[in-house]
Amino acid sequence: SAADPHAVLSEAVTAPLAGGGEIGYAALDYAASAPVLRRVWDEVAAYAPYYGSVHRGTGHLSRLSTELFERARETVAAFLGCRADDRLLFTRSTTDSLNLLAAALPAGTRVFVFETEHHAALLPWAHHGHRVHHLPAPTAPEEAVRVAEEALAGAPEGPKLLCVTGASNVTGELWPVRRLAAAAHRHGARIVLDAAQLVPHREVNVGELGVDWVAFSGHKLYAPFGAGVLAGRADWLDAAEPYLAGGGATRVVARDGDGGLRVSWAEGEARHEAGSPNVVGALAVAAACRALTDGGGYPALRAREAELLTRLRTGLAALPAVTELSLFGAESERVAVVSFTVDGWESGELATVLSERYGIGVRSGMFCAQPLVRRLLDADGDSEDCGGTLRALRASFGAGTPGEHVDRLIGALAALTAG
Numbered sequence: 001s002a003a004d005p006h007a008v009l010s011e012a013v014t015a016p017l018a019g020g021g022e023i024g025y026a027a028l029d030y031a032a033s034a035p036v037l038r039r040v041w042d043e044v045a046a047y048a049p050y051y052g053s054v055h056r057g058t059g060h061l062s063r064l065s066t067e068l069f070e071r072a073r074e075t076v077a078a079f080l081g082c083r084a085d086d087r088l089l090f091t092r093s094t095t096d097s098l099n100l101l102a103a104a105l106p107a108g109t110r111v112f113v114f115e116t117e118h119h120a121a122l123l124p125w126a127h128h129g130h131r132v133h134h135l136p137a138p139t140a141p142e143e144a145v146r147v148a149e150e151a152l153a154g155a156p157e158g159p160k161l162l163c164v165t166g167a168s169n170v171t172g173e174l175w176p177v178r179r180l181a182a183a184a185h186r187h188g189a190r191i192v193l194d195a196a197q198l199v200p201h202r203e204v205n206v207g208e209l210g211v212d213w214v215a216f217s218g219h220k221l222y223a224p225f226g227a228g229v230l231a232g233r234a235d236w237l238d239a240a241e242p243y244l245a246g247g248g249a250t251r252v253v254a255r256d257g258d259g260g261l262r263v264s265w266a267e268g269e270a271r272h273e274a275g276s277p278n279v280v281g282a283l284a285v286a287a288a289c290r291a292l293t294d295g296g297g298y299p300a301l302r303a304r305e306a307e308l309l310t311r312l313r314t315g316l317a318a319l320p321a322v323t324e325l326s327l328f329g330a331e332s333e334r335v336a337v338v339s340f341t342v343d344g345w346e347s348g349e350l351a352t353v354l355s356e357r358y359g360i361g362v363r364s365g366m367f368c369a370q371p372l373v374r375r376l377l378d379a380d381g382d383s384e385d386c387g388g389t390l391r392a393l394r395a396s397f398g399a400g401t402p403g404e405h406v407d408r409l410i411g412a413l414a415a416l417t418a419g
């Protein structure tokens with residue numbers, strides 16, 4: 001039977017970094033939002049009594065908050081291997097980060113994006129008035145590089161941006177980011193990496209990958225909701241109008257003599273961070289970054305995930321009614337995110353049975369990546385009911401996931417599809 005969700009939450013907060021936490025409810029939806037690490041929680045709690053406004057006052061608490069906020073920025077920049085003159089902006093989420101970048105692109109920028117992207121990476125560009133070239137879904141990483149290269153080579157002069165994901169939120173498959181970055185730069189284009197699903201599983205180093213910007217969300221990286229990051233090249237960000245108009249983003253606001261206002265905007269990060277920032281969120285993201293890099297966090301997590309991923313995929317492969325979804329083929333390298341269909345089941349119905357009868361939480365539906373899911377299911381439907389494509393389920397996991405959760409899912413699917 002399903003566990004008490006509140007008990008699950010308090011347990012999730014204590015999830016140890018390298019696994020082993022016995023949580024009653026099998027929360028296998030880390031790709032949507034991961035549980036908060038105890039250490040992140042503790043750091044935020046330790047700061048809670050000392051809130052003060054940031055960049056505003058000279059009082060003791062205000063100075064403390066400002067220092068902690070700016071230190072969090074440095075921690076995350078170091079975590080991402082940012083170049084010395086990169087900007088690191090705290091945003092609300094990956095969606096917010098990519099919309100901020102879309103709002104900051106020079107006029108006339110052509111954006112190249114694979115149709116397989118998450119809606120957050122697919123949609124902001126046209127929404128902000130840019131010309132978008134949709135690249136067809138590749139069937140192998142090499143093909144992705146070739147398709148991007150050909151499209152960029154054939155594009156007219158002018159600013160260009162390639163937007164790619166590091167790891168798919170549907171198949172978990174890794175994209176050839178380094179090669180795509182090199183291809184973009186060969187053709188005078190910039191590249192932004194949607195690392196929402198990559199950074200919870202793998203080190204992301206902006207300099208080593210050669211990407212111009214990277215975006216990710218704290219809530220998928222074991223921090224609470226509400227904070228994200230956009231980091232990368234300063235030039236386009238500095239030249240753009242502020243993302244939000246308001247306090248903190250201004251240098252001078254004065255009457256201009258005609259009854260109007262003369263505004264000069266701040267430079268640096270402040271330009272795009274108007275309003276009182278989410279200091280708690282920034283601290284939490286920085287704490288999560290430290291948790292993953294201190295004491296071999298990433299290697300431990302990666303080894304544990306690899307073991308559980310094999311266990312899950314082997315278990316699913318043994319069930320005749322289950323088909324794993326993949327764009328690049330079964331052998332492709334992936335993070336701990338697996339989607340599949342189950343013969344005879346509509347995915348929402350199956351997800352409900354799994355939750356209510358077995359205490360397992362998986363995601364069902366289109367995963368905010370409708371073109372990709374339609375493609376994986378070989379469905380052409382483009383109607384709002386998704387053309388009968390509501391067949392996919394997704395299981396994803398990470399720090400603190402015990403093997404029993406994976407076994408429970410396989411056991412439940414075996415029982416529900418037997419006979």
Ligand code: PMP
Pocket residue numbers: 031032093094095096118120121165167168169194196197217368
């Ligand atoms: N990109 C990818 C690959 C994602 O998986 C997600 C979240 N599902 C997003 C972007 C958007 O992240 P958020 O909802 O935190 O803005």
